[in-house]
Amino acid sequence: MQRNLALIPALLLGLLAGGDALGQGKPPPSNVPEARSGFPPLPTSKPPALAPGQQAGPAGKPGAPQGGGTGRMVSSGTGFVVAPGRALTNAHVVERCQAVRVRTAAGTDVAARVLRADRGRDLALLEVPAEAGPPLAFRRQMNIRRGEGVVTYGFPLAGMLSSGPTLTTGEVSALAGLADDQRQFQISAPVQPGNSGGPLLDLGGNVVGVIVSKLNAARVAQRTGDIPQNVNFAVKGNEALDFLREAGVTPTLRDTPPRTAAEVGETAHNSVLFMRCMG
Template sequence: MQSFPFHSLLAATLLLAVPAATLAQPAPAQGHAQNRFQVINRTGQEASAVHAVRSGRADWGGNLAPGPMPSDKALTLRPDADTGCRFDVRLVLGDGREAVKRNQDICATPRVVLESGDVQAVASGTPTRPAPGQPNPKARVSSGTGFVVAADRVLTNRHVVDGCDRVFIRTADGRMLPAVPPAKVDANLDLSLLAVPGNPGPALAFRSGPAVRRGEGVVAYGFPLPGLLSSDPKLTRGEVNGMNGLGDNPTQYQISAPVQPGNSGGPLLDLHGHVVGVVVSKLNAGAVSRRTGDIAQNINFAVKGTAAAEFLRRAGLTPKTEDSTGTEQSAADVGEAANRSTVFIRCER
């Protein structure tokens, strides 16, 4: 940043405080096949016991699992036909807590998925430490956006994950996966490459050609203002306004696609669905107003896709690339494609 003091004019978009493999272990066949259902452990930790009883029963009965049940595994159960469709299900977890779902209609939905949000303390109290691979509900949290660029690799902004004790990503199908340190970073570009085992999604393709032009339509996709807005991803449309960023930064574009805190690290896509940038920041309208007497409107920035792709190559990856030719897609179609690969990032401190 050569022409202006970066931190006085720019507000980084960082918001503070904000397929399961089947383990087929059938119980003895006692009833009709249509009553068969699966209990799936997606809590992030091993379960020592599995219980499933007819809804309203006062106790949990016996343990139905033949042994410890790892996370991301499933257990197939076949209850008696006369037990009906409504079941309460519980996993007893390794840290002493339990994951519970009640009144589940197994006839309508023969899969009961227990996730981190279903975990609760038992009567003996909540453990003082979070289990490995499990988000800590007592942590100080910030958030941002990222997207999959290779198998088990997620790209985001450095400022989204800088200073985090632990980082989790929430996939499009609702799984919460921990990132494995260390991250590879480029402080000048404000980019960070995370290792996220567990198949977080398909890799998005970077645009290989033709060169991006001023005035081209773009789509920003991400998770702005979590906790205030709904938790689903948001899509905004705009254009490439300038070929350089703040202070004539040659590694960025200026864009008019509106972005908010939480959008940081999300993909900026052209209307062929290819990555042309990584959302990084927005102009601080209040600071500009105090300095110039005018209110700046909708001035946002993204790291150029060419710079981001080169960062990935330096990090040892070969990014997927495609030419943007032929008929452009609708913004809705671009968003649907991006959704499978765009992730919510949770930073715990």
């Protein structure tokens, strides 16, 4: 079993952060409280190169609510509002950022501050301006079933694909993650680097998970001779709820009848944030 677990980092692709902010084996910033430790950082993909003469965006000091000086985007991801002035994303999206910037659905670029990170669950809580968007509601009963339809909403492959959010659909494939990780779901909805930290929604538009990683199909093919398809992972919604409550945040809970995927996307749109890690 330990030998199989040792292969896990090789089978995952970048935890879906769209950049190189993680590196290997370095600790999180000392000014970010951590609930649990021991989650190994995994490699991330490089951001697109700047065109000749193109300037990187502003960056701020660690933990500061406002940007300062100049810097470059070293990774990007997705987050979503969970309470007034509070947003949720993956810990690996914001780990070791000199500053974090978020773009709201209204197109406003604002600074965010990491309040709490849990590397075991790979979740982070951020302080954002109150006008960042309305909170997304979580599903009241997390009785998720295999085959249940789900929707993702986020910002994959920033700088290559649409600058706006992308919606994908799929199903819950398994009720555990890689190596039977009970904190995660396996899903078939397509995700890419940059989707990290985005909401996994049921067909009622309620949050049931947080997108976190995907299987590295190329490496699996090298080992098995077969290319796996649509093997992706999300942190379970009950893990996210526990994390938020431990941080003193009271999420909104609801049960909503199923709707179309387009309607789910419209519900999520104003609450989902494009996140940039500045270095």
